Amino acid sequence: xxxxxxxxxxxxxxxxxxxxxxxxxxxxxxxxxxxxxxxxxxxxxxxxxxxxxxxxxxxxxxxxxxxxxxxxxxxxxxxxxxxxxxxxxxxxxxxxxxxxxxxxxxxxxxx
Amino acid sequence: xxxxxxxxxxxxxxxxxxxxxxxxxxxxxxxxxxxxxxxxxxxxxxxxxxxxxxxxxxxxxxxxxxxxxxxxxxxxxxxxxxxxxxxxxxxxxxxxxxxxxxxxxxxxxxxxxxxxxxx
Numbered sequence: 510x511x512x513x514x515x516x517x518x519x520x521x522x523x524x525x526x527x528x529x530x531x532x533x534x535x536x537x538x539x540x541x542x543x544x545x546x547x548x549x550x551x552x553x554x555x556x557x558x559x560x561x562x563x564x565x566x567x568x569x570x571x572x573x574x575x576x577x578x579x580x581x582x583x584x585x586x587x588x589x590x591x592x593x594x595x596x597x598x599x600x601x602x603x604x605x606x607x608x609x610x611x612x613x614x615x616x617x618x619x620x
Numbered sequence: 621x622x623x624x625x626x627x628x629x630x631x632x633x634x635x636x637x638x639x640x641x642x643x644x645x646x647x648x649x650x651x652x653x654x655x656x657x658x659x660x661x662x663x664x665x666x667x668x669x670x671x672x673x674x675x676x677x678x679x680x681x682x683x684x685x686x687x688x689x690x691x692x693x694x695x696x697x698x699x700x701x702x703x704x705x706x707x708x709x710x711x712x713x714x715x716x717x718x719x720x721x722x723x724x725x726x727x728x729x730x731x732x733x734x735x736x737x738x739x
Contacts, residue, residue, distance in 0.1 A: 510681065510682055510683075512664070512666075541724070543723075543724035543725075545724070545725035545726070547665070547726075549665075554715055554729040554730065554731055554732055555657075555665065555715070555717075555726075555729055556729070557725060557726065557727040560720070560723060560724075560725035560727075561723065561724075561725070566727065596664075598664065598665050600665075600667070600725070600726070602724040605679075606679065607679060607680070607681055607682060608667075608670060608679055608724070609655065609667040609670070609681075609724075610667060610681075611657075611664065611665045611666060611667050612664075613664055614664035614665065
């Protein structure tokens with residue numbers, strides 16, 4: 510079971526949009542609509558931002574959105590804000606035997 | 621309020637054993653899976669394993685199978701992660717997190733337990 514592949518870093522100016530990809534296989538991302546995304550600020554615990562590919566928990570700003578096509582899921586941050594600067598991780602369900610796998614993580618920098 | 625509170629930081633020597641804990645409150649502890657996640661210094665999140673406290677059903681990532689033991693004591697609403705013989709490479713932050721009741725995501729997360737293994 511290999512980690513899902515994410516870009517190491519993405520950046521954008523305030524107000525711009527950035528998209529983070531998360532590529533897996535048909536055994537994880539492509540096989541289930543169970544991709545979640547987590548935001549992690551330095552020294553803090555991860556925070557759920559998106560679940561079930563595209564659903565937002567209450568309290569998460571609607572500038573965060575998720576989607577999936579085939580074996581690749583994506584997180585888009587629209588209207589980038591300074592507080593969005595953090596690390597982001599995708600996570601996919603991968604079956605009942607070894608249920609989960611995380612992505613490699615992406616650092617989002619707000620220029 | 622649903623909360624997961626983890627035990628404090630640990631400093632251990634190679635070869636020593638260790639058990640860290642994650643106490644759930646504000647919900648029915650036996651009805652939700654609890655997962656454990658490793659984050660080595662400066663690195664990403666790695667899923668280690670998961671336990672259902674109701675019946676102690678446990679699943680491990682192949683990378684961690686045989687390296688750690690996940691358990692739970694439902695009488696005190698606490699999940700555990702333990703090592704029988706620590707290595708320097710076990711130095712990391714460890715998080716517990718609750719899986720959704722009818723879903724496949726994790727929320728909330730514990731605050732993390734930093735484990736340092738050094739001679």
